[in-house]
Amino acid sequence: MTTSNMPAISFDRVSLSIANRKIIDDVSFEVSKGEFVCVVGPSGCGKTTLLRMVIGLAQPNDGEVRRFGQPVTGPVRDVAVVFQDYGRALLPWRTAAGNVALALEAAGTPKAERADTIASLLEKVGLRGHGDKYPGQLSGGMQQRVQIARCLAQQPGILLMDEPFGALDAMTRQTLQDEIAEIVAGTGTTVMFVTHDIDEAIYLGDRVVQLDANPGRVAEISDVSLARPRDQISSREAPEFLRLRHVLFAHIERSAHP
Amino acid sequence: MRRSPFASLLWYLAPVLFALSIFGLWAVVTELGLVKKIFLPPPVDVFVNLWKGMIEGNLLQLTGATLLRMFYGWVLASAAGIFIGTLIGLSETARAWLTPTLELLRPLPASTLLPIGIALFGLNANMLLAVIAFGAIWPVLLATVDGFRFIEPRLKEVAAILGISRFSFAFKFGLPSAAPDILSGMRLSLTACLIITVIGEIVTAQDGLGTAIILAARSYRSVDLFAGVVLLGAVGFLNNALLSALRRALLPWQKT
Numbered sequence: 001m002t003t004s005n006m007p008a009i010s011f012d013r014v015s016l017s018i019a020n021r022k023i024i025d026d027v028s029f030e031v032s033k034g035e036f037v038c039v040v041g042p043s044g045c046g047k048t049t050l051l052r053m054v055i056g057l058a059q060p061n062d063g064e065v066r067r068f069g070q071p072v073t074g075p076v077r078d079v080a081v082v083f084q085d086y087g088r089a090l091l092p093w094r095t096a097a098g099n100v101a102l103a104l105e106a107a108g109t110p111k112a113e114r115a116d117t118i119a120s121l122l123e124k125v126g127l128r129g130h131g132d133k134y135p136g137q138l139s140g141g142m143q144q145r146v147q148i149a150r151c152l153a154q155q156p157g158i159l160l161m162d163e164p165f166g167a168l169d170a171m172t173r174q175t176l177q178d179e180i181a182e183i184v185a186g187t188g189t190t191v192m193f194v195t196h197d198i199d200e201a202i203y204l205g206d207r208v209v210q211l212d213a214n215p216g217r218v219a220e221i222s223d224v225s226l227a228r229p230r231d232q233i234s235s236r237e238a239p240e241f242l243r244l245r246h247v248l249f250a251h252i253e254r255s256a257h258p
Numbered sequence: 259m260r261r262s263p264f265a266s267l268l269w270y271l272a273p274v275l276f277a278l279s280i281f282g283l284w285a286v287v288t289e290l291g292l293v294k295k296i297f298l299p300p301p302v303d304v305f306v307n308l309w310k311g312m313i314e315g316n317l318l319q320l321t322g323a324t325l326l327r328m329f330y331g332w333v334l335a336s337a338a339g340i341f342i343g344t345l346i347g348l349s350e351t352a353r354a355w356l357t358p359t360l361e362l363l364r365p366l367p368a369s370t371l372l373p374i375g376i377a378l379f380g381l382n383a384n385m386l387l388a389v390i391a392f393g394a395i396w397p398v399l400l401a402t403v404d405g406f407r408f409i410e411p412r413l414k415e416v417a418a419i420l421g422i423s424r425f426s427f428a429f430k431f432g433l434p435s436a437a438p439d440i441l442s443g444m445r446l447s448l449t450a451c452l453i454i455t456v457i458g459e460i461v462t463a464q465d466g467l468g469t470a471i472i473l474a475a476r477s478y479r480s481v482d483l484f485a486g487v488v489l490l491g492a493v494g495f496l497n498n499a500l501l502s503a504l505r506r507a508l509l510p511w512q513k514t
């Protein structure tokens with residue numbers, strides 16, 4: 001493959017209009033292989049639409065979205081997606097283990113290997129002993145863990161996360177932030193993480209892409225030079241964290257009161 | 259809501275008491291001679307006769323014949339309904355093109371098909387089975403199509419991302435998602451099967467409960483007539499119980 005040194009995701013002058021309304025205007029940025037990039041912006045900035053373009057569920061009117069150098073033509077198993085609405089993204093008639101199994105069945109993993117893989121994935125997301133429960137019997141945080149485990153079962157080159165912790169309470173959110181950072185660190189997976197929470201974006205990202213709304217365009221791209229592994233207390237008190245927070249919030253202030 | 263032991267006992271007994279009171283009222287009405295016995299026999303006579311008919315007569319055999327016919331028709335209607343419904347449900351084009359016609363055929367009373375069935379296939383058991391199945395297929399077929407139509411859009415995206423084939427999608431997403439609808443359809447279908455079976459037996463003079471009831475009515479054997487009606491009621495009641503059990507067994511993820 002000649003794609004090895006290509007960026008995992010590239011937006012190349014991407015624009016999208018729906019019914020003569022510009023949703024996304026001339027967006028360009030790249031996500032390197034193994035990088036954790038957070039896309040942050042107010043609602044209506046098109047951040048979810050950008051993510052859907054990487055999946056191949058939305059197409060730009062202008063410009064091109066590429067994965068590993070290849071133009072996106074449609075969904076592939078190498079691109080896993082953690083949706084915000086875990087309640088709808090899981091199969092309610094399958095247990096936690098069954099939902100993870102779905103990804104393995106789709107990939108054609110031999111039946112004999114599935115049980116071990118499922119057990120270790122559930123263990124990894126902290127759901128040991130919950131494999132035979134239906135989503136309806138699990139808390140929101142646990143359901144989101146199931147979805148994450150199913151995405152990991154895809155062994156994706158690219159992991160897309162669409163405000164995955166937005167519907168969870170603050171404590172659960174912090175726990176899952178640390179878990180996802182730890183899980184991803186070991187795999188070399190490229191992550192594009194969409195959120196409207198600036199603190200979350202800085203805490204998780206190697207870089208933060210800040211978008212403006214109406215139409216969505218790139219406002220600022222910031223490197224986050226916080227050491228890993230990060231810590232919910234000390235990292236959030238680090239001068240670099242506070243500096244970035246200042247920069248990103250200041251931009252929002254400016255665009256709200258020009 | 260917390261109830262005292264006495265209140266909760268009453269809560270469970272109430273449905274039984276209500277049913278018994280209907281029979282009580284029936285007994286009182288006949289005992290007082292408010293209605294002639296030839297039109298409304300006393301409940302005791304009916305049940306005694308029912309018992310004798312089963313032990314000495316061929317009532318059990320007739321009920322068996324009717325039940326078997328109903329059951330075969332139901333299985334046939336359900337299998338065909340789910341299969342055709344899945345084929346239509348999977349394709350948006352098929353759904354758009356065929357649904358209006360199906361909706362047109364649905365309200366057609368199956369008993370009106372009996373004369374057509376007789377004209378085409380003659381007076382025989384297979385013709386009756388075909389008419390039962392045809393008449394009872396609609397609730398299942400349309401519920402299946404509907405079930406597929408209302409699959410959570412997010413799940414379709416998940417299937418697309420995982421690269422699930424259309425065939426797998428039908429089994430792993432479509433049918434489980436449609437299962438509650440399908441089971442509701444099958445419940446309606448079973449009731450329809452019972453009705454069409456009884457009417458069909460009467461029209462085509464096949465041995466069964468329907469024929470037994472109509473013969474009893476025509477010869478003013480009201481005790482036999484009521485015995486048959488009570489038996490049919492019991493069959494309907496058991497059908498519902500069966501379907502509820504089936505639902506619990508097949509949809510363990512649904513809280514009831």
